[in-house]
Amino acid sequence: xxxxxxxxxxxxxxxxxxxxxxxxxxxxxxxxxxxxxxxxxxxxxxxxxxxxxxxxxxxxxxxxxxxxxxxxxxxxxxxxxxxxxxxxxxxxxxxxxxxxxxxxxxxxxxxxxxxxxxxxxxxxxxxxxxxxxxxxxxxxxxxxxxxxxxxxxxxxxxxxxxxxxxxxxxxxxxx
Numbered sequence: 001x002x003x004x005x006x007x008x009x010x011x012x013x014x015x016x017x018x019x020x021x022x023x024x025x026x027x028x029x030x031x032x033x034x035x036x037x038x039x040x041x042x043x044x045x046x047x048x049x050x051x052x053x054x055x056x057x058x059x060x061x062x063x064x065x066x067x068x069x070x071x072x073x074x075x076x077x078x079x080x081x082x083x084x085x086x087x088x089x090x091x092x093x094x095x096x097x098x099x100x101x102x103x104x105x106x107x108x109x110x111x112x113x114x115x116x117x118x119x120x121x122x123x124x125x126x127x128x129x130x131x132x133x134x135x136x137x138x139x140x141x142x143x144x145x146x147x148x149x150x151x152x153x154x155x156x157x158x159x160x161x162x163x164x165x166x167x168x169x170x171x172x173x174x175x
Contacts, residue, residue, distance in 0.1 A: 002058065005066065005118060007110040012066035012080065015051050019067050022076035022099075023047040031100045035136035037158040054079075061087055064123075068098065068111055077102045080111045082119060082128075090126040092119060103138075112146055120174045130170040133158065140168060148172045 002014035015023070024047035026032050033040045041047055057063035065081030078098035085092040094115060098108050119125040130148060132139045144150070148170040156164035 003064075003118070003122070005114050007114050009071055010107060010111055010114075011069045011071060012111060012114060013069060015054055015065065015067040015076065015079065017048055017051055019076050020044055020047040020051055022067065023050050023079070026078055026097055026099050029100060032097050034160065035133040035139065036097060037133075037160055039161070054081075057083075061085065063092070065095075066111075066115070068107065070102075070107075077107065078111075080108075080115050082115070082123075084129075085123070087123070090124060091129065092123070092125055093129040093131060094119075095130070109142060109146070112142065116146065116172065126174050128172045130172075131157065131167045132170065133160075134166050134168055143170050143172075146172070 004014070005012040021044070024041055024044050027038065027041040027047060027050065030040050054063070054065040057065065063081060063083045063085050065079050067076035068078045068080055069076050078096065080096035082092035083095050094112065096108055096111065116128060119128050130143050131154065132143065134153070149172070151169045151171055154167045154169050157167045158165050
């Protein structure tokens with residue numbers, strides 16, 4: 001059964017087809033996809049495929065992705081979770097995005113802390129990694145704030161709009 005997580009202001013829950021609109025609102029916004037390594041969505045059907053991808057990834061134990069919903073408000077404002085989940089090696093990479101209407105309110109920090117805790121306590125992870133565009137100052141600052149250590153640069157690692165970008169690679173180890 002898919003786990004639902006709760007923070008002070010958020011419910012982190014399984015996404016369904018009904019969340020395609022919220023996903024589309026995020027991934028059709030160039031401010032969101034600019035540092036994402038994914039092209040900006042143009043059709044709602046693409047968002048529906050993302051819901052399917054997240055669901056399949058969880059059922060195959062390759063990842064887990066929650067929809068972020070504000071308590072008392074229907075509809076997701078972003079997503080967060082683990083990609084490249086390898087239970088055998090007790091590691092995964094964290095990823096997240098939030099609609100710009102909700103930036104700079106601490107929602108991502110709140111969700112990241114909860115998901116990290118879940119990863120170490122419930123998924124028995126030893127290492128949580130992150131790969132972030134060097135230019136993505138907000139995400140780099142957030143990861144460092146919660147204790148991630150920068151391990152190095154992956155050169156020409158991610159493509160966005162046909163151009164290669166360098167990324168930082170981070171890790172947080174279970175204490």
